[in-house]
Amino acid sequence: MEKENAYNLPITFKNILKFSIPTIIMTVFMSFYTMVDGLFVSNLIGTDALSAINLTAPIISLVTAISTMLATGGSAVIMIKMGEQKEKEANEDFTFFIIVNIIVGIVMSGLGYMTMDKIFNSMSLSTSVFNYCHNYLSYYLLFTIPILLMNNFTIYMIASGKSNLSMVCSIAGGILNIVLDYVFIKVFGFGIEAAAVATGLGYTVTAVVGVIVFSRRNNMIHFVKPVFRFKTLIHAAVNGSSEMATTLVTGIVTMLFNWTMLKYVGENGVAAITIIMYVLMFATSIYTGYSYGISPMISYNYGAENKDNLKKLVKKSLTIIAVIAVSAIILSLAMTENLVSVFTHPSNPVYDLAVTGNKICSIALLIIGFNVFASSLFTALSNGLISAVIAFSRSFVFMVIAMLILPALFGVNGIWFATPVAEAAAFILSSILFFKYRKKYQY
Numbered sequence: 001m002e003k004e005n006a007y008n009l010p011i012t013f014k015n016i017l018k019f020s021i022p023t024i025i026m027t028v029f030m031s032f033y034t035m036v037d038g039l040f041v042s043n044l045i046g047t048d049a050l051s052a053i054n055l056t057a058p059i060i061s062l063v064t065a066i067s068t069m070l071a072t073g074g075s076a077v078i079m080i081k082m083g084e085q086k087e088k089e090a091n092e093d094f095t096f097f098i099i100v101n102i103i104v105g106i107v108m109s110g111l112g113y114m115t116m117d118k119i120f121n122s123m124s125l126s127t128s129v130f131n132y133c134h135n136y137l138s139y140y141l142l143f144t145i146p147i148l149l150m151n152n153f154t155i156y157m158i159a160s161g162k163s164n165l166s167m168v169c170s171i172a173g174g175i176l177n178i179v180l181d182y183v184f185i186k187v188f189g190f191g192i193e194a195a196a197v198a199t200g201l202g203y204t205v206t207a208v209v210g211v212i213v214f215s216r217r218n219n220m221i222h223f224v225k226p227v228f229r230f231k232t233l234i235h236a237a238v239n240g241s242s243e244m245a246t247t248l249v250t251g252i253v254t255m256l257f258n259w260t261m262l263k264y265v266g267e268n269g270v271a272a273i274t275i276i277m278y279v280l281m282f283a284t285s286i287y288t289g290y291s292y293g294i295s296p297m298i299s300y301n302y303g304a305e306n307k308d309n310l311k312k313l314v315k316k317s318l319t320i321i322a323v324i325a326v327s328a329i330i331l332s333l334a335m336t337e338n339l340v341s342v343f344t345h346p347s348n349p350v351y352d353l354a355v356t357g358n359k360i361c362s363i364a365l366l367i368i369g370f371n372v373f374a375s376s377l378f379t380a381l382s383n384g385l386i387s388a389v390i391a392f393s394r395s396f397v398f399m400v401i402a403m404l405i406l407p408a409l410f411g412v413n414g415i416w417f418a419t420p421v422a423e424a425a426a427f428i429l430s431s432i433l434f435f436k437y438r439k440k441y442q443y
Contacts, residue, residue, distance in 0.1 A: 007161075007300045011312035016320070020293030022163035026154065027289030028282065029167075029174040035278045036174070037195040040181040042343045045132075047271040047350055049192045050343070052132030054274035055123065055258055059116055059137060061251025063108040067101050067148040068247045071155045073240020076380050077232065078221065079159050079296045083303025088224070094156065094214075096226035097236065101148050109144035112137070123259070129267060132192050139193040143200025146207040153210025159296040160220040165213065169206040177202030239384035249396035256403050257415070264412050265353065272353035273415070275343045276361050280368075280419070283328045287369040290320065291376035298380035307442045314377065314443040321369040328369075332362040353412070360416035364423040371423060374430035381441050386433055394426030 009015045042050040074097040081090040120133045150173075157166035177198050184194030214222050237244075254277070261269030294317055301309040332339075340354045371394050378387035399422040406414030406421065 007297065011309050011316065013316055013320070016294065016297075016313070016316055019163060019297060020290045020320075022167035023158050023293035024286055024289035026158075026163070026167040026170040027285040027292065029170040030154075031278075031281050031285040032174045032177070035282065036178050036181055037199055038274060038278055039343060040185050041192055041195050042271070044185050045192055047344060047348065048126070048128050048267060049132045050274055051267050051270040052129050052136055052192065053195070054254065054270055054277065055120070055125070055129070055133050056116075056137045056140070058251035058255040059112055059119060060140065061247050061254070063112050063141070063144060064148065064151060065244045065247040065251075066104045066108070067151050069240035069244030070097050070101055070104075070236055071152040071240065072376075072379055073236040073238065073384060074152075075155045075159045075296065076239055076299045076382055077236045078156075079299035080303035080382055082220070083300045089227075091222055091224045092227040093229065093232050093236075094221050095223045096228060096233070098149070098152060098214075098223075099226055100233065101152055102145055105145040105148040109141050112141045112144070123262070126267065135191060135193045136196045139196035140200060143196075143203060146200065146204040149207035149210060150203045153206055153214070155292065156214065156221050157210065158292055162213065162219075163293060165209070166206070169209050173202035173205035176205060235382075239379060239382055239387075241384050241388040249392065249399075253395060253399050253403070256400065260403060260407055260415055264407065264415065268350050269353060269412070271344070271350045272357060275340055275350070275354040276357045276416075278343070279332060279339055279358055280361060280364070283332065283365050284368055284372065286324055286328065287321065287372040288376075290317070290324070290369075291373050295376050295380040298377065299382070302381055302441070310441070310443045317373060318370070321373055325366050325369045329362055329365040332365055333359060336362070356413075357416040360413065361419050363420040367423050367427040371426045371430050374434050377434075377443075378437070381443075383437070383441075386437065390426065390430050390433060393429055394422065398422035398425040 038050055038053055041053060074093065078090045078094055081087075081093070116137050117134060120130050125133065154166050154170070157163065157169075180198035180201060181195055184190045184198055188194075213219060216222060257273050257277075258270050261273050265272070294313060298310065298313055301313065336355055336358045340351055340358060344350045344354070371390065375387045375390040375394070378384070378390070399418060402418035402421045402425075403415070406418050408414070410417065
């Protein structure tokens with residue numbers, strides 16, 4: 001079968017890139033969804049509206065966290081079963097996980113509507129920014145289920161050897177988002193809620209295609225009559241807990257950044273940090289895309305007990321990540337002014353803040369890639385605990401410590417240095433765990 005040939009190809013740079021380049025392109029385009037909203041909103045509505053998009057991000061992260069956990073953890077569980085030749089059981093689990101995600105979507109959407117205004121009121125925002133936050137999130141939450149299905153189908157398309165289809169869906173959704181943003185905001189003059197609708201419809205493309213693709217029995221992974229296996233659900237949840245932790249704490253840390261910026265600079269600071277987060281998100285999406293592409297290969301070979309292939313995958317992955325890291329920091333530093341000017345004019349006080357912040361934060365690009373890969377590696381090996389330790393420490397523990405100490409010592413520049421310092425601490429932890437478990441998993 002085609003999918004068996006794909007997973008049994010020789011482990012060469014060429015074949016690894018065949019698997020990973022589509023997923024890299026896919027995640028880069030997925031990062032465009034938020035960036036495009038920010039681009040149109042900041043230029044056509046204003047930086048207050050741009051701040052609002054960032055202020056809603058923590059709630060959106062909370063809504064999608066459980067889905068992310070089940071998608072990544074479930075994918076590893078399913079691909080290991082595929083490697084063990086347990087196809088029927090794997091497809092039963094897949095169908096069950098999708099049903100659980102739909103239920104989660106309904107619950108989380110309801111909770112979002114119930115709590116969002118209380119959260120925004122706690123931030124002491126201006127009336128303008130509060131209204132922007134309320135309007136954007138109110139419309140975004142309407143698309144909760146399609147967004148959660150998109151999260152799942154994206155990962156399962158990759159796992160089933162259809163990374164090119166996943167890439168095409170992401171590109172199509174991204175283009176639709178751009179077109180709708182322009183038409184809704186520029187042509188018709190709609191407000192910030194139009195950006196939320198454009199994003200939701202863009203995500204819906206992958207959700208619809210996924211339903212069609214996974215309904216076909218000839219697909220490697222497909223819908224069958226689900227079987228409830230409580231232990232498997234718990235296993236998938238634990239295994240994907242690192243990705244859930246990353247999603248959750250990203251939202252919490254974003255909120256912490258926002259509060260700190262409001263304290264030291266005001267709403268202009270929130271707009272500046274939003275721009276920098278877009279740049280970091282774009283670069284991190286490359287590492288995430290690579291990890292998404294390579295993880296099913298790692299899981300499959302681990303399940304098949306092919307240790308030679310596992311060693312080659314990890315060794316070549318580290319080389320590829322190093323090349324991406326050096327390229328990313330060079331490009332980010334060289335293009336800082338150009339990147340910032342896309343979102344705001346040099347005469348705007350937000351511009352200088354963002355330029356300074358991006359130059360400092362770019363240091364982190366050298367090591368983010370290894371941290372992302374290390375966490376996804378342990379998820380792929382079905383060791384969700386170690387993966388969670390890396391992800392939680394990197395995204396929350398080290399970041400919170402840095403955010404509490406550095407701004408108090410160095411003011412606004414301390415906020416910018418928080419990300420590089422936290423990533424450096426995570427790099428040390430990731431390296432220790434990477435070498436500690438090398439013999440156990442024989443990579």
